[in-house]
Amino acid sequence: MPILEINLPMNDVNDVSETKDVPTPPHQESVLEENNTPLVLTERDLEVMKLCHEERFLLFSQIRDTFWPGRNEEANATYRRIRRMVEEGYLRKEWIKKRTQNILLLAERGHRALQDKNLHGALELYRYSEAHDGPKIDHHLKVTNIRLLFRALGLSDWT
Numbered sequence: 001m002p003i004l005e006i007n008l009p010m011n012d013v014n015d016v017s018e019t020k021d022v023p024t025p026p027h028q029e030s031v032l033e034e035n036n037t038p039l040v041l042t043e044r045d046l047e048v049m050k051l052c053h054e055e056r057f058l059l060f061s062q063i064r065d066t067f068w069p070g071r072n073e074e075a076n077a078t079y080r081r082i083r084r085m086v087e088e089g090y091l092r093k094e095w096i097k098k099r100t101q102n103i104l105l106l107a108e109r110g111h112r113a114l115q116d117k118n119l120h121g122a123l124e125l126y127r128y129s130e131a132h133d134g135p136k137i138d139h140h141l142k143v144t145n146i147r148l149l150f151r152a153l154g155l156s157d158w159t
Contacts, residue, residue, distance in 0.1 A: 052105060053120060053125075
């Protein structure tokens with residue numbers, strides 16, 4: 001039987017894309033992209049936000065490897081899309097001292113978008129707390145990697 005090889009990072013502290021600064025989300029309803037077209041949320045964007053919401057927070061690399069598998073990292077498509085979602089207030093970044101990197105969380109605008117599509121699962125918007133979540137963050141991220149592994153194997157409904 002062939003062996004299935006899936007590369008999900010367990011500790012990606014050296015991922016420089018995690019530490020890039022992103023501007024504060026604008027406070028306007030429709031932010032235009034560089035070519036003056038409004039950002040339209042795709043099904044993938046909704047899935048990214050839904051997973052962020054269900055898992056509380058994700059690393060950039062977890063999003064990249066799950067939703068853009070096999071993409072050329074030099075093309076930077078994942079980073080540009082996630083950056084746009086952060087800029088527009090659908091996701092937010094939070095610096096984690098213990099891991100010296102950012103995590104991505106669902107922002108209020110993203111929560112409203114999930115509610116509008118009835119994808120929020122009645123979960124409240126999560127607020128990260130260094131005091132509460134900090135000591136458990138490594139464990140939480142490893143459990144998330146197991147969920148993502150099951151997802152990659154086609155076992156999305158394991159819970």
